[in-house]
Amino acid sequence: MAKSSAKKAGGKPLPDFTRQEEFEAYETMLLIRRFEEKAGQLYGMGYIGGFCHLYIGQEAVVTGMKMAMSEGDQMITSYRDHGHMLACEMDPKGVMAELTGRSGGYSAGKGGSMHMFSAEKNFYGGHGIVGAQVPIGAGLAFANKYRENGAVSATFFGDGAANQGQVYESFNMAALWKLPVIFVIENNRYAMGTAAKRSTAKSTELFNRGSVYGIAGMQVNGMDVRAVRQAGEKAYAHCRSGKGPMILEMMTYRYRGHSMSDPAKYRSKEEVKRMRQEHDPIEMVKARMIERGFADEAALKEIDAKIRKIVSAASDFSQTDPEPDASSLWTDILVEA
Secondary structure, X not given: OOOOOOEEOOOOOOOXXXXXXXXXXXXXXXXXXXXXXXXXXXXXXXXXOOOOOOOOOOHHHHHHHHHHOOOOOEEEOOOOXXXXXXXXXXXXXXXXXXXXXXXXXXXXXXXXXXXXXXXXXXXXXXXXXXXXXXXXXXXXXXXXXXXXXXXXXXXXXXXXXXXXXXXXXXXXXHHHOOOOEEEEEEEOOEEOOEEHHHHOOOOOOOOOOOHHHOOXXXXXXXXXXXXXXXXXXXXXXXXXXXXXXXXXXXXXXXXXXXXXXXXXXXXXXXXXXXXXXXXXXXXXXXXXHHHXXXXXXXXXXXXXXXXXXXXXXXXXXXXXXXOOOHHHHHOOXXXXX
């Protein structure tokens, strides 16, 4: 068996964020939180159809990874994707309009919650099939290596998708060809409604799943944006140095159900309450900012008010922008080569 450098992260103190970094992390995570709360409201009101998977509670993962990225790096993820889009600085109006099926959405209203992308922002989806984005993410890394452009593909998937066969095919090829790809496992502890311990043999630790291929791995506190950024920096440096792929298992938690149709009866209200009170990623940043004198309650309320206005404008746009014309059913189907 090939040697692996998979390990648990922890024990070492995390480097402090600068004032600017704390504000950047706080505003990005708060935008994701407020956007997702509004999306949940619009779904309940019938403006959003189909499926809708919210990212509430997991904001630190994509925020920290984005803070570690460099120009040209790509991101690809699953159907729980709105937070990734916002972290990539995609326009909230375009994202929300896609959720409501309007022509101003990022997929012209034809993709919905799970299927939108932005080549301009190097965001490659939004994929509804469990685990389907993982080989595509490896493909992006293959293209980067072929072009020798120095870019790295950050490929996100969940703990449930970690048991999919195509994931291990991707691990094998990425290791074989030393592809610059970071496999980010967002372990929110429940694959739909199934706890990891009920669906995983022997060990619930996922960061060492690539050990048989010699892929380095690390388990990270995905509720602390500083830990995520630190691990992300190590992973990007690892990939850019030509050492091949790396696996980051982000231990995180979603406060809502798997999707809006999930009542989440498989876990207790006390469990969710405890995670919110003791490990909320946004509240941790907020507490640090106040403690270090970077901001007071009044300043943070101003930030919240500003973000609520952005989300409100996105909501208004998503309800007033016209729906796609019926003729658009015949467009974007084929690409003539």
